[in-house]
Amino acid sequence: MFSNFGLGEILVIGFLALLIFGPERLPKAAGDAVRVIRQLRSMATSTINDVKADLGPDLAELDLKSMHPRHLIQKAILDDEPTPRKE
Template sequence: MFNISGGEFLVLGALALLIFGPDQLPKAAAQIGRVLRQLRTMADSAKDDLREGLGPEFKDFDVQDLNPKRFVQKHFWEAGEDEGAGSRPVSQLNGKRPPFDPEAT
C-alpha cells in the first residue's frame, strides 16, 4: 500500500523509538491505531452518505471509479479487452497490462 521496503521500515521503526522512547512507543502506536480506525469509519460513513444522496439510479456507483488510474483502467484497458484482439491498446501490449510507475502519478 505504501511501497515501504524492509530497510525503510527498520529506519522508520528506529526513528519512532528515538522520538517516542521505549516506554511511550506502545501508547503512541495504540493512539495512531485508534486515529486510523476513526478515519476509516469516517471515510466509510462519507461513502455511504454519498451513495444515499445520489439515489437509486447510482446504486452500483463505486467511489474507486473516481480515482484517475482506475478510470483509465476501466474505460480504456478493460473496454479494449471486451472488444477483442482488434482493439488498439490490447494489441499494442499483446494482452498485457501497461507498466505502472507509482512515482509518476
C-alpha cells in the same frame, strides 16, 4: 498498506520512533496512531455510504474507483478496462 516500504525502511522508521518516543511511550503512541487511522477509515466509509444514500437507488451501486482519472483516460483511449492496481 506497507507494500511500498521495504524491510530497511520499516526498521528505520521503527528505530526513529523508538528514539523520538522512547521505550516507555512508544506502545501508547502506536496505539493512538492505530486508533486515529481506524477513525479516519470509519469516517471515510461513513461519508461514502452517505453520499451513495443521497444519490438515490439509481446510483447506489456507483463504483467510485471507476471514476478515477486514470481509469477514465485508459478506458477512453484504449477502449479497454484498466488492469487493477495493487494499493
